[in-house]
Amino acid sequence: MLQKFDERNRDLIVNINGQLMHRDKAGISPFDSAVQGGDAVWEGLRLYDGRIFKLHEHLDRLERSADALSFAEIPSREKIVEELKRTLAANKMRDGVHIRLTLSRGVKLTSGMDPRLNQSGPTLIVLAEHKAPVYAKTGLTLITSKIRRPPPEVLDARIHHANLLNSILAKI
Template sequence: MVKGTHQALDDVRNEKVKIFINGEFFLRDEAKISVYDSGYLVGDGVWEAFRVHNGKLIFIDQHLDRLWQSAKVIGISLPFSREELIENVKSTLEINEMKDHIHVRAMVTRGIKKTPSQDPRLTISGPNVVIIAEHKQAADESKNKGISLFTSAIRRGSPDYLDPRLNCHSKLHEVQALIQAIEAGADEALMLDINGFVSTCNATNFFMVKGNEVWTSTGEYCMNGITRGNVIKVCAQNGIVCLQKNFSLFDVYGADEAFVTGTFGGLTPVVKIDGKSIGPGACGPTTAHLRQLYEGLVAKQLR
């Protein structure tokens, strides 16, 4: 089993899931997209992932806001409304008889190309839409024991050439960062920004605890994580000082606690960075408290 923030319990039901492709459903082994698809050819597409608990699409409005913004940024005109996409997601859940502990990924590419090329004018179809829903429950190991990070040499880019807030299919720099971390014996990668300050991780957002304060990056060079925003929100609601600021590895190595946030794993403790133990070497008290507050926010979505 792969350890990290996406470590999930095995579920044999996923072998037979039906996948939504442009209004039709296909068994997993039969679900296919053309090799001329823009996403396959040049990573030209956007995506969104969210959780489903007790039949409710958690924080769905925030996720759709991000999807529509990402599509607008890269010039994809979505040929459906938010309500239509939600109905397609619900149809996907219904045909798979899914209700709880579900992870949904919705992907939109620019469409089929006439020939392999970057040029969007050579697209000869409308956008391709794929919805994958899986039975996916987080394993206790990462959640309770925590994960280790390695600081990658791959930097988070500047907003003027590939804005880190863009949830696009082009994730190669993050893959490179993760490969470096894995080869160094860590679970996931910590990434710095172009100025050398701590930014984010390859697939999650990074937080640390120093004294009575929670620190995270300025947000200028990191993904605009929905869970990140909600953790900042619960801090404000509960009188917990949460600073969005520049800080370096010097600060991180001396942190009392550290954790990462993401849609799938929620809050996952970080127990080691670059071979150095962080805090108690397990889930710290502030991380545990924030996790409880965040789970309370999720619970409100279920009402």
């Protein structure tokens, strides 16, 4: 199912490392690990009546994923929750919202895959959008893709990482 653009999202305020800015002004460094190698973890959160559904479970998984990737630093839960609240307040959001919470290993000194090049701390991105859940109300058509996920000995599926190429290739 194709997601539809909601006009209320045209003037969103996004949060990058605690800096609130219009979506059109937002950006991260080309040296950020998310750009350099998809080296980031993320959670998709839903906001219902001013409350984030299963917030603590999502933060648990975010921390487990960052730990599994040996992130040297992870923001405190209190800091993450504070930035979530600031972003939602800046956008006057209370319901029908999807939040993409992303944590990258941070900005590298120079391009490369070695995590030792990261010496500035993680990058925290909070993107909250007015977005209804994408659920079929009348049934689904099943399609089996020829694209396969890597086996667990190659990439542990329990790590909620930002490398979604398998999913993207399956949709092409």
